[in-house]
Amino acid sequence: MRSPEPPIPSPAEALLHCQFGGWGTGSSCNNSCPNSPGGPGGLSSPSPSPSPSPASSYALTLTPSHIHVQRLAPRPGKEARLILPLSELAGCSCPRAPAPPLLVLYWYPPGRRRKGVSRRRQVRVYLAEARVEAERWSTAIQCLLRGVAITADTxxxxxxxxxxxxxxxxxxxxSGRGQAMQWCQTHILPMIREANISYNLIQTERQNHARELIKEISLPQWDGIIIVSGDGLLHEVINGLMERPDWELAIKTPVGILPCGSGNALAGSINHHAGYDMCLREPLLLNCCFQLCRGGVKPMDLVSVTTSPTPSQNGRPSLPRRMFSFLSVAWGFVSDVDIESERYRGLGSARFTLGTLVRLASLRSYKGRLSYLPPSIVATSPDAIPPPLRRPLSRSITEGLEGFCHTPIQRTSSDMGLSEQRSLRRVDTEREREREMERQRERERRRERARGGGTGVVRASSLAEDREREMEGEAGRSGTSSERSGTSSESNEREDCRMGREDEMTGNMEERPDEERENGTMEQDSGVIEDIEERVRNGEGSSGSMDGVMEAKEVGEGYGGDMGREANEDPEGYYSYPDNLQQTRLALRKNSAPSSQIANAFFSQPLSQEADPMSGASYRAEEMDLNETYFQKEAYPLDIARERALTISSPFRHSPFSFKPKSLDQNTSRPRPLSLLHHPHSNSLPLNSPPCPSPSLPRPLPPRPVPPPLLLLPCSAPQHPQLHLPVSPVPLLYL
Ligand SMILES: Nc1ncnc2c1ncn2[C@@H]1O[C@H](COP(=O)(O)OP(=O)(O)OP(=O)(O)O)[C@@H](O)[C@H]1O
Structure with a gap:
């Protein structure tokens, strides 16, 4: 961790050079230089029992990055040399008179501990000949620590x-195990004082105390707001800042965290960002506190979260709530663990492990809706350069749902269960190409069969192609008898009629990849055709097997006419030729896989509907997304019954092979802890949920329109939060 020792400084780079006396006895010093018996000066505390040690003297040299300490007496030598990097110095001071003219250096070198790398406090004290000299040194060192450039001539x-x-x-x-005040006294305040930082300390008295405080105080007098707690209190502070009328300026106030909570996730991230190994508890606190004293500031992103309006008891809908998150937004299992593990607070961070185990032992189902806005929705100024296109967040879990989507913000992953998602084929261009080639090969094979004169059934389309080719050949030969031409033309007419229908179907198959090929219905269509062929092969719809192309054409006639009639008589409608896409889709409703639930739900809805005025869907209809597949043009009103049927369920509790629609009651059959029911982030759904309004675009809460490039709208149920992932105002963070 430490850089290699620099060489003895040359006179050119020395900013200051002076001789100091020792303070205290070398033997009393626990901060002694590791490679020196007496150590080059120092005393753990300058105030008690000030006793000069005239026997020892030191030569100190200040460079822009180090303080070189060379012991001169009693035993000068190479071993008696100490180098203090300024980067490991928290501060320095020169005590006022009547104290002797001392130069006190507060050194926090990193050292490996059992629980990771941590800093250890060491104090070095040197006695100057005059106060002026001590103050000059103290000022010069503080200038370097605060980033004020000085030279030897300054x-x-x-x-x-x-x-x-x-x-x-x-x-x-x-917070945490309740040690925040104790650690303040032992670790935090001493270091802050040593860094010559002035402070006011306020203990919070209740939940949201910090939030209210931050909303009211005058901010310009503070260089930063430091949380001595866990992440929860910082959340309060950031939201307090954002709730101020001058939020745009307020959020630029640097905030910092000194970890005394249970999880301390942000502090852990800062520690990692600063280049330290992972550590917990006091080592982590010391690292963070040291970073705070050095005063680095870095920007940090915020996430805006807007909850849907909840229906209140007296019937009047409450306003949507907006809050800001700096770390993560959790819903369902994770937030349950966080909230319910409050009762194990005494365990420190182990409470999350215990809470997880408890929750794992009694898993719940969570019903939610995850949606997002495509980049096209984000309002940008006309001059703005459009952002590079990127895949939507939920692309991976919604692929294969084309045709089943709603309007953009209602496009959800919860439209299908996990097993259903898995069962849907992924749209893959590679696969598509293979399938196309396979189809091509199949066509060739059929043609070959037809030409080869074997008894067999040729698909009507290939017959038509053959027939066309034959006709062309015959026309080229120009020696055809009129009778034969007549027959041929008659045959062609009939065939054209049939081919028209066949083409309609094959055209549907081959020309609607956008709609159905990706839906996995191509295989089913092919299956229909194969089945038809099989039936023809078995003699149905044909008068018998004949040889050669012409016989095959006759078979084709039977196939076109008789099969059509037969198919119409089929009660299942399985063999009927769908006259249009709607009928094709209806034919697919026979699918008994779980995805049939989706198909049913989808097909039971009119394909095109106007936005339900009750749903509150105020967004405009989108045409398509990046992949041109996602969105239908019309707003899609929510159907609560359908919503209930199509939910994400815990993969642990339900076998993917035993699909059954789940109801809301599943979620409420177990008693929920009181804290959850009253918590604003509660995941519990109401027993009798009223028809849910569609999640609409985030209603701009005055007065801060934050443009969201990404939007997650998790649920149609009003209790569920809508998550924005916006470019947000950036709070500054002390590092
Ligand atoms: N005096 C107080 N009494 C009770 N609750 C308080 C008090 N002060 C703050 N709180 C609340 O306690 C909650 C939890 O505190 P905090 O997040 O700081 O600690 P933690 O939960 O132990 O740490 P972490 O969030 O890192 O796990 C905060 O959301 C805050 O609103």
Whole structure:
């Protein structure tokens, strides 16, 4: 972790050079230089029992990146050299008179501990000959720590220093295992003082206290708001900032976190970002606190979450709620674990493990809807460069659903169960090409069979092609008898009539890949044709087997006429030729796979419907997405019965092979903890859910229209939150 030791500084790069006396006895110092018996000076605390040690003296050299300490007495030598990187220094000070003129360095070198790399506090104290000298050194070091450039020629005076930073510390005394205040006293406040940072500390008294506080305070007087707690309190602060009327300015206030909570996820991320190994508890706190004292600031993204309006008790719908998240947005299992593990708070971060095990032991089903907006919905200025096209988030779980989609924001993964999703074929261009080639080969084979004079059935389309070719050949020979031509033309007429129908069907098959090929219905169509052929092969619809092409044509006649009649008589309608796409789809309703549920649900809806005014669908109809397959033009009103039938279920609790539609009651049959029912993020659905309004585009909550490039609208049920993933105002984070 530490960089290799720099060589002895040359006079050119030295900013300051001076001789200091030792403070305290070398033997009393626990901060001694590892390679020196006495250590090059220092005392763990400058204030108690100030005792100069005249016997020892040190030569200190300050460079832009290091402080070189060379012991001169009692035993000068190579081993008595200490190099303090400025990057490991939290601060320095020169105590006021009547204290002696001391230069005190607060050093936090990283060291490997049992629980990862952590910093250890060491204090080095040197006695200057005069106070001026000590103050000059202190000022120069602080300038370097605060990023003020100085050179050897710079006159080092106090006014070079920027004003000390002022931080507002918000401490949740109940976060984590309730150690926040204790750690404040032992770790946080000492380091902050050493870094010459002034602060105000406020203990939160209740939930949302910090949020209310942040909404009211005057922000310009603070250089940053620091949370001494877990992620929950920072969530409050960020939302408090965003709820202010001057939110655009307020959210630019740097915020920071000193981890004293249970999960401390953001602090862990910052620790990782700073290049440290993973660590927990006090080591993590020390690392974060050190980063805070060094004062780095980095931007951080926010996620905007808007909940659907919930129907209130007195019938008046409540307003949608909007909140901001900086870490993650969870729904279902994860949020249940988080909320319900509150009761194990005493365990620290282990509460999540226990909570997970408890929840795994009694899994629930969660009914939700995950939707997103395509990039085209995002309003951009005319001058803006359009963003590069990218695959929608939920593409992977909605592929193969073409024709089953709603309007863009209602395009969901919950339209089908997991097993159904799996059962749907993925649309794959490679596969498609293979299928096309296979079809081509099949056609060739049939043609060959027809030409070869064997007894067999040739598909009507290939017969027609053969017939055309034959006719062309005959016309070319120009020696055809009129009787024969007549027969041929009559045959052609009849054939044309049949071929028209056949072409209609094969055309449907071959020319509607957009609609059905990707839906997995091509195989079923092919199956219909194969079946028809099989029946023809068995003699149905033909007067008998004949040899040669002409016989095959006769078979084709029978196939065209008789089969058509027979098919119409079929009660199942299986062999009927669908006159249009709708009929083809109706024919597919026989599918007994779970996806038939989807087909039924889909086909039971009119293909084109106007937006239901009750549903509140205020969005405009989209034509298509990037892949030209996603969206139908008309708004698609929600059908609550259908919504109930088509839900995501836990893969653990239901075999994918025993599909049965689930109802809302499944979710409510188990008692839900009180905390969940009252929690704003509750996942529980109401027992008698009223017809759900369609999730509409996020209603802009005044006064902050944040343009969302991505949108997740999880559920049609009003209790479920809508998730925006926008380009959002960026809070600044202390690193
Ligand atoms: N004085 C208080 N009494 C009770 N609850 C409080 C108090 N102060 C803050 N809270 C609430 O406690 C909740 C949990 O606190 P916090 O997230 O900081 O700790 P944690 O849950 O242990 O940590 P993490 O979120 O990292 O797991 C916060 O959402 C906050 O609203």
């Amino acid at each position: 006159e080092i005076v106090k006014r070079l220093l920027p004003r000390p930073r002022r931080l507002l510390l918000l401490v949740n005394p109940f």
